[in-house]
Amino acid sequence: MFDDLRDLYQELILDHGRKPRNFRRLEDATNHARGDNPMCGDRMELQLKLSGDVVEDLGFQGRGCAISMASASLMTETVKGKTTAQAHALSDRFRALAMTGACPECGADLADEMERLQPLAGVHEFPSRVKCATLAWHTLNAALDGGKEASSE
Amino acid sequence: MSFDVRAIRADFPVLATTVRGKPLAFLDSGASAQKPRQVISAMTRCMESAYANVHRGAYYLSETATEAFEASRRAVQVFLNAAMPEEIVFTANSTMAINLVAHCYGRGVMKPGQAVLATEMEHHANIVPWQMLRDATGIELRFARVTDAGELDMEDVAAKLADGKVGLVAVTHMSNVLGTVTPAERIAQMAHAAGAKVLFDGSQAAVHRRVDVQALDADFYVFTGHKLYGPTGIGVLYAKHALLERMPPFLGGGDMISSVSLAGSTWAPPPAKFEAGTPAIVEAIGLHAAIDYVTAIGMPAIEAHERALVEHAMRKLSEVEGLTLLGQAQDRGGVFAFALDNAHAHDLSTLLDRAGIAVRAGRHCAEPLHARFGLEGGTCRASFGLYTTPAEIDFLAAALVKAREFFA
Numbered sequence: 001m002f003d004d005l006r007d008l009y010q011e012l013i014l015d016h017g018r019k020p021r022n023f024r025r026l027e028d029a030t031n032h033a034r035g036d037n038p039m040c041g042d043r044m045e046l047q048l049k050l051s052g053d054v055v056e057d058l059g060f061q062g063r064g065c066a067i068s069m070a071s072a073s074l075m076t077e078t079v080k081g082k083t084t085a086q087a088h089a090l091s092d093r094f095r096a097l098a099m100t101g102a103c104p105e106c107g108a109d110l111a112d113e114m115e116r117l118q119p120l121a122g123v124h125e126f127p128s129r130v131k132c133a134t135l136a137w138h139t140l141n142a143a144l145d146g147g148k149e150a151s152s153e
Numbered sequence: 154m155s156f157d158v159r160a161i162r163a164d165f166p167v168l169a170t171t172v173r174g175k176p177l178a179f180l181d182s183g184a185s186a187q188k189p190r191q192v193i194s195a196m197t198r199c200m201e202s203a204y205a206n207v208h209r210g211a212y213y214l215s216e217t218a219t220e221a222f223e224a225s226r227r228a229v230q231v232f233l234n235a236a237m238p239e240e241i242v243f244t245a246n247s248t249m250a251i252n253l254v255a256h257c258y259g260r261g262v263m264k265p266g267q268a269v270l271a272t273e274m275e276h277h278a279n280i281v282p283w284q285m286l287r288d289a290t291g292i293e294l295r296f297a298r299v300t301d302a303g304e305l306d307m308e309d310v311a312a313k314l315a316d317g318k319v320g321l322v323a324v325t326h327m328s329n330v331l332g333t334v335t336p337a338e339r340i341a342q343m344a345h346a347a348g349a350k351v352l353f354d355g356s357q358a359a360v361h362r363r364v365d366v367q368a369l370d371a372d373f374y375v376f377t378g379h380k381l382y383g384p385t386g387i388g389v390l391y392a393k394h395a396l397l398e399r400m401p402p403f404l405g406g407g408d409m410i411s412s413v414s415l416a417g418s419t420w421a422p423p424p425a426k427f428e429a430g431t432p433a434i435v436e437a438i439g440l441h442a443a444i445d446y447v448t449a450i451g452m453p454a455i456e457a458h459e460r461a462l463v464e465h466a467m468r469k470l471s472e473v474e475g476l477t478l479l480g481q482a483q484d485r486g487g488v489f490a491f492a493l494d495n496a497h498a499h500d501l502s503t504l505l506d507r508a509g510i511a512v513r514a515g516r517h518c519a520e521p522l523h524a525r526f527g528l529e530g531g532t533c534r535a536s537f538g539l540y541t542t543p544a545e546i547d548f549l550a551a552a553l554v555k556a557r558e559f560f561a
Binding site: 001002004005008009014039040041042063064065066067126128129132 | 496497498499500503504507508514515516520523529530531552555556559560
């Protein structure tokens, strides 16, 4: 009945949705932001530990659907150890990927990271679900910019 | 007229459509119902041959349109068994009708020191206007509790009425999440005994059962056209005439005045006093057609059909492993909110959509109620209409079993 949905709900996504990585509170966070999707009730609290220009560690807590949890989990894995500029670049590229299914601007740099996020590209075929995938990245931008609130609405 | 669901379905063009190759199982009528051809063509006919502004022109078309517009008001009066057509105020929807009462009765008639009593099971439309009233005037806002079974806690209602401060009880006639039908007559009696007026949000109830505002002794009753197989943009506030007379106007403008000078204005009598500006004329015609449509089938027949669906759904959905149904009220209508143990509501609705099943996911504009049941992340909701079939419910139950396997 739902076989064609395996493109969206790939095993990697279901796995990260069930067991999100870095799902914890950081004791020594330097930046944090809250992400809200008021329409569906998804909510997350993201914490970063910046060391100079580098995102040394990330942790998040919250609730949401499999897509939003998996996206947040993969985001923390991908962004860990990157510079803030690289984190912003990944965020821009990921949002393009989620909205269009492709990233024409993606160059050779960060190619491995984008490859890692590729399983979420299928979400672009589900307009009402794109915001589930992008919430974590909006929240990342807010945290990097020192803001406190992000919304994917 | 006997109830023939196949014939009824044939009246609704959209029900013949397919979603990604699958027949549409539309189980979101509680959010907004589909429209029968009778409504669509009445609105088209109005725009093609009988349309002009109302209450303004002394020419043929305007008089025809005015007559049709006022005939719709009389149809609503009969539909609710109101004492007179002047007790029917057209609004944009239920939300606007409740806001009108909060403004004109809450701010205009109630006094600081009084309280409004709502409940935990209200739609946001019956919470937020009262919060705004509270914040603007200092009128207290209370909420009666909901039991674990999803029924209104009547002891708590009595307790919260006991000090005599409550000036208005604002309560749903049927929950849009739990399906619970509230004991409206008893609530009205209790409110009146405590010196309070009572407003019923009939957005869901008016679609599923015969409503008699005089038998209920309702002071205010609101419903919306688009859930009653009519168009969007038209809703109804019923209020006892004496109350409408006491209440100051809502919006200012044309149609609601008796006379205007640059120094000041005087108000038209109700209902015009509450209907500033050009109203939703075509939509009123559509609402009339929708009322004629359900009346021809018969509200008792619709209620019986939906009772059978509710029993069927209760049985079928209880059989789905891992499924939690929100609300187990004795008296309930065709609204079922549920959560699966291993799937978030949004993932679940995406899956069901693939099977052609339209359900709503989220908190259904009832965030406090979801918090009350510890389901802040939301639920899926299947809601029925007069065109819903037992086969659609079977299909939903089967899809839920498959969905649970998918996420296992």
